[in-house]
Amino acid sequence: MTWLPTLAGAALVLYILRDVFHTLWHPTRHGGLSRLVMTSMWRLSARFGGRWRPAGIAGPLGMALVVAAWAVTVAVGWALVYWPHMPENFSYATGLDPSEHAGPLDALYISLVNLSTLGLGDIAPASGWLRVLAPMEALVGFVLLSATVAWILGIYPALARRRALALRLSHLRRSRATPRALDSDGGAALLDGLASALAVVTVDFMQYAESYYFYDGDEDTSLSEQLGHASGLADEATEARHPDVRLSASVLRTALEDLAAVIDGRFLRTGESPDRVFAAYAADHGRPAGRRPDGRRP
Structure with missing residues (x-):
């Protein structure tokens, strides 16, 4: 029955690679494991909102847990592949008794050494196909590291664009621009600029869905707080x-x-009008819905 844990281990590795693919490189989908972790952290932060959400810990901690889950699951998956073939198909350094180093923890140790590309060599695959798998695991480890860096480099600029748009709307709200001033060439250019920035933020929510679970602590940089003014x-x-x-x-x-449509279709699922979706978005982020220029709530 050596094939059963081997198949189980291969399935775990492929599941994580699929999750990484959908999380980072397939913008119309959302990885199953990453979505579960991020939404769980978000809901947990809602229960302890007095301390967690203002500190903005849900999003960063959720990302860290997703990366940790990826790494641990891949390491366990590869360990399941190695374990049934120990100690017969492995070579051991002098001083190590193969019969004493052929358990699940030893298989996990070998997996972690390969995944982290340490290459210690005290226990190494000796048969042909296992010798091919070991460097493949190192490549997967490099992919996970690269994916983590790419994820961070993608999400934080998206957050900056979202907060910059919110701040711009806050500036307009606080400047109290009159309808007469808006009825001009400058007003048209202003509205065009806002529409363009909203299009960018919409794409960010599609490509970096996890950015939704980052809390904007300051009112002026909270898009959920300021969208009502854009509608007005x-x-x-x-x-x-x-x-x-x-x-x-x-x-x-x-x-x-x-x-x-993107916020409601991917996160809230209210099926309501845009103004009601924005109100639900604000409530989900612990905010009252943003005021319109006339002071009313949407």
């Missing part, structure tokens, strides 16, 4: 006399609808 600007500009402003308002409203 689109409504006000729809009544403008300037044709370019009305066109830009229509584009902004469409950008808001697309963002609401």
Whole structure:
């Protein structure tokens, strides 16, 4: 029955590689394990929101746990492949008794040595196909390291773009721009810029779904807090006399609808209108829904 743990180990390794693929390189999907860990951390932080969410710990800790789960599962999977073939198909350094170093922990030790590319060599595969598997595990370890770096380098710029858009909306809200000032060429350019930034954030939510589970502690940089103002600007500009402003308002409203569709389809699943989706988004992030320019809540 040596084939049973070998198949189980291979299945674990392939499952993690699939999860890494969907998490990092397939923007229309979300890895099963990473999604489970991130959503669990988010819900846990909601229960202890007084301490956890303002500190923004749910997202970073969730990412660390996902990476740890990837590494541990791959190490266990490869250990299951090695274990049934010990000690017959392995060579041991002088002073090691093969019969005393052929258990599950020894197989896990060999797996961790290969995965981390340490290459200690005190216990090494001796048969042909196992000698091929060992460097393959080292390659998987390198893939996991590269994937972790790429994930970090992708998510944090996405968070910066989201918070920059929220801050821009906060500036507009605090400047109290009048409808008359908005009814101009400058107003049209302003609305176009907001629609463009919203499109970028929408793509970020699609490609880096885990960024949703990062809490924005400051009101002015919280997109969930500021989206109501963007909706209000689109409504006000729809009544403008300037044709370019009305066109830009229509584009902004469409950008808001697309963002609401992505947030609702991937995270909230309310099936409600965009304004209600944004209100649910704000509530999920521990915020009241953002005010419109006239001071009302959406």
